[in-house]
């Protein structure tokens with residue numbers, strides 16, 4: 001995965017330089033995106049309290065003097081009902097086969113279930129080192145945590161089992177150390193100042209999508225996509241023109257809201273985040289469009305980057 005992008009050979013004289021790819025997997029809402037952000041220390045992956053909102057493979061890169069950890073954020077594996085669902089599953093499996101370390105996330109506040117067993121059983125054939133990460137430990141008592149750790153340890157022969165809280169930061173550093181430990185000896189893969197190799201447009205699209213999903217009904221997440229059509233830099237101002245795609249006119253009204261109030265809110269929330277990302281003033285122009293059944297149409301999917 002982009003190993004040809006090797007920035008420069010940077011093996012330190014006094015020790016082994018390690019670099020490689022890792023990803024977090026786990027059932028929806030397990031805390032994968034939040035953990036990715038906590039490790040990389042910058043908001044790069046979309047997080048939401050609704051399941052399955054992570055669509056794109058977004059990498060965050062952790063730079064250390066002796067190592068480089070490239071995190072790949074994948075959507076959850078799920079029963080495919082549409083072409084989009086199938087593509088997502090292919091993407092997940094492809095990612096798994098290419099990374100060096102896989103962290104399976106088990107939320108501490110939920111019992112180990114069928115989904116967890118399914119994901120663990122999918123790991124057997126992979127070359128990657130598989131570690132278990134018990135997430136959200138701030139939400140449970142030590143006793144519940146102990147039960148979870150035991151249940152997780154019985155699922156699979158994990159190389160390590162690490163309890164963390166991305167919210168409090170508990171053990172995040174230790175988790176990172178462990179992941180780095182299992183990376184191969186390798187030259188640096190990316191230059192020091194790169195945090196993600198995802199094109200800016202995709203990140204911006206994700207921020208808009210995240211803002212558009214906030215506080216709306218449960219069926220909307222699967223029916224919304226954002227395409228950044230144009231970005232123009234004029235002095236210190238970046239002008240961004242983006243389209244939000246929904247499937248039905250009724251969804252269009254939800255996103256726009258009464259007299260456009262909701263879309264205005266979405267715009268200003270996303271703008272603040274994009275300004276933070278780009279480090280400058282942003283003008284954001286949003287249009288809501290209906291693309292019928294786009295989840296089932298390969299041509300539309302390609303246009304939207306899936």
Ligand SMILES: Nc1nc2c(ncn2[C@@H]2O[C@H](COP(=O)(O)OP(=O)(O)OP(=O)(O)O)[C@@H](O)[C@H]2O)c(=O)[nH]1
Pocket residue numbers: 026027028029030031032033034035046047048049050051052053054075076135136137138139164165166167168
């Ligand atoms: N209390 C607590 N909440 C957390 C923690 N990590 C994540 N959460 C919350 O759990 C929810 C899901 O987190 P995400 O990071 O979006 O989960 P995900 O696994 O990426 O979810 P999908 O994209 O649906 O697969 C969000 O509401 C987070 O704020 C944690 O360490 N502690």
